Amino acid sequence: MRKALITGITGQDGSYLAELLLEKGYEVHGIVRRSSSINRARIDHLQAFEHGENKRLWLHYGDLADSVSLVKLLYQLQPDEIYNLAAQSHVRVSFDIPEYTADITGVGAARILEAVIESGIGKKVRYYQASSSEMFGKVQAVPQTETTPFYPRSPYACAKLMAHWLTVNYRESYNLFACSGILFNHESPRRGESFVTRKITIAAARIKAGLQKDLFLGNIDSKRDWGYAKEYVEGMWRMLQQDEPDDYVLATNETHTIREFLDVAFGRVGLDWHDHVKFDDRLLRPAEVDLLIGDYAKAQAKLGWEPATRMKGLAELMVDADCAALRPQ
Known part of the structure; x- marks a missing residue:
């Protein structure tokens, strides 16, 4: 073993x-x-x-x-x-x-x-x-x-x-x-609640359930893989x-803005994020990273590894998990 x-x-x-x-x-x-x-x-x-x-x-x-x-x-x-x-x-x-x-x-x-x-x-x-x-x-x-x-x-x-x-x-x-x-x-649904993707999916679930009104974010134009x-x-x-x-x-060799993630996450529960997302400059970084997109060709060739889940599917499964967590057990 x-x-x-x-x-x-x-x-x-x-x-x-x-x-x-x-x-x-x-x-x-x-x-x-x-x-x-x-x-x-x-x-x-x-x-x-x-x-x-x-x-x-x-x-x-x-x-x-x-x-x-x-x-x-x-x-x-x-x-x-x-x-x-x-x-x-x-x-x-x-x-x-x-x-x-x-x-x-x-x-x-x-x-x-x-x-x-x-x-x-x-x-x-x-x-x-x-x-x-x-x-x-x-x-x-x-x-x-x-x-x-x-x-x-x-x-x-x-x-x-x-x-x-x-x-x-x-x-x-x-x-x-x-x-x-x-x-x-x-x-994932296990992502820490202070990270932007999880903040978004939790907020979408809570706003849909009437438990929250607004979501405060910083830079929503940065692009991530x-x-x-x-x-x-x-x-x-x-x-x-x-x-x-x-x-x-x-990586996935795809890049998407936080705006796109918001579109998918809030859309999953039938909401328009523009009605709920507010800007908070305290959440901005002193130095921003504007664009990340990775090429996983080496991992694919040598490890036989490649991603199966892309941004849309990922955002949806995270929102679904956070919605399920709010339902009575």
């Missing part, structure tokens, strides 16, 4: 990845932060794997800010695969807490990569780093590929770029099997099953 460790297991991607690995027969370990409130709603449905004879899911307290806990955990577990998904991942918030974002999202990757070396598992383990399309920022080419120059436009993107290049550096310096997945925006998170974690796993480590873009 292969053993995988996931940082950020309670997040959107971590929960879908845990599901996938458990389906494939893995023993799955996740790092969770200690807090006064429990934040495990995305993995509550996996409790059947936490108990009894079928126990294959283990949660461990730890933090990417604590290198000692990482070394101890890796030495104890001896995992076959590590998926580093943990981060302070909100781009707008990263302007408010740049030091924390750099420490967790950037230096955190250094800590776990160094823990791989210090725990002595470097020769056996396969490591995945969650890189981001935000690293392209002020894009230097359209569409963006694995070789497009980076131009980060936020503290979050700068921290992700640090983690990305550290992964390359440790791969070349220590001969680690280390891959980076440069994932473009990927959403949106895919379905559940499909993207399959690409992560495939990267670590290859003969040689490499970096891959996962």
